[in-house]
Amino acid sequence: MRLGAKNSPTRTVDVFELCGLYSLGVICEAAFAMDMSAENADRLKLLMKAMDDSAKTLPLTSIMPWLRSAGLGLKLPGPVGHAFRQTQYWETRAHEMVTHLMRVTGNGTESLEKNLLAPLLNGVDSFLGRKLTKDELVEEAMGIMFAGSGTTSTTLTYLFYAISLPENSAIQTKLREEVLSLPDDDILALRNNDYINAVIKETFRLFPTIISTLPRIVTETFQMENLTLPTGTVVGMQNYVHHRDPSVFPEPNMFRPERWLESTKEMELSLTPFSMGRRNCIGQNLAWDELYLAVDSVMRAPFKLLLGKEVKSGEMDMEDRFNIAPKGRRLMLEIVPL
Secondary structure (H helix, E strand, O other): OHHHHHOOOOOEEEHHHHHHHHHHHHHHHHHHOOOHHHOOHHHHHHHHHHHHHHHHHHHHHHHOOHHHHOOHHHHOOHHHHHHHHHHHHHHHHHHHHHHHHHHHHHOOOOOHHHOOOHHHHHOOEOOOOEOOOHHHHHHHHHHHHHHHHHHHHHHHHHHHHHHHOHHHHHHHHHHHHHHHOOOOOOHHHHHOOHHHHHHHHHHHHHOOOEOOOOOEEOOOOEEEOOEEEOOOOEEOOOHHHHOOOOOOOOOOOOOOHHHHHHOOHHHHHHOOOOOOHHHOOOOHHHHHHHHHHHHHHHHHOOEEEEEOOOOOOOOOOEEEEOEEEEOOOOOEEEEEEO
8 A cells, every 4th residue: 555655646555455456465365375465466466457347247148148158248249248348358367277277286386275276177066976077176266366356355445435535534544453462363352352342343344345145045934923934935135234233223324333342142143244154154164263463464554544544435435346445446545644
């Protein structure tokens, strides 16, 4: 952040982009044994942009899968065709990463246990009854990249946005004090700090990265008070709605981390950024640690964050593209030395 601000005449930096580069780098190293710090920054930005643009193809391919499988989407004009071509670029990069992982695990450079995707290389899929093909591994890789980078980067973006607001300056000061009170590079201390956890939870609550309704099918008749849900009923709920239930979270639109210092059981059960049950987020532990380490690094730096004067009204409104993102696709923060 400091380097980016130093090169800016207004001392501002796009934190949305930096958070994206950080989380994408982590997931590529954790899943594919690729050290993205050696990657050209512009090439990484191209990959991030391709992943973001590809979201436009999701509703189309769910209805007309042949647009992608037959390559017809690539021939479409305008923004839709561009989105399909961006998906192709993303797929090409994912293919490179899978090839790299197969090479380094095959020659013994990397342990199979160390990388998220590695167990899929030699394991037998329980549903298919066979190993995955190369193309299927690439599909899995794209899923991991999408789910494992955009979600965490968006959470970080909104965390830094919230504490940079003028009305939340005391929260930023308190967060910095808590971080500086802990030993350096101590992930356990970060995990066990109540206030750091409170700030992250409050970010999850106000800015859940998945605000779409994720449907589930009732497998057996379910009675809820005076309502009976028969087998086969499709149900769903939105994090955005129940995270703002005023009966559970008083002043629901206020960013108040301290509410979590004396949380109730109902509050904890109502916070579902990673979903619940057997189909909850498989990468949530990695996401938590990424958040801890990023907060630790930024709060230890000798500067404070202020919302940039360039930020326009509505830019930070959440746009639902499965993973949410700021409508303005940026977060300009001023980096002020302490």
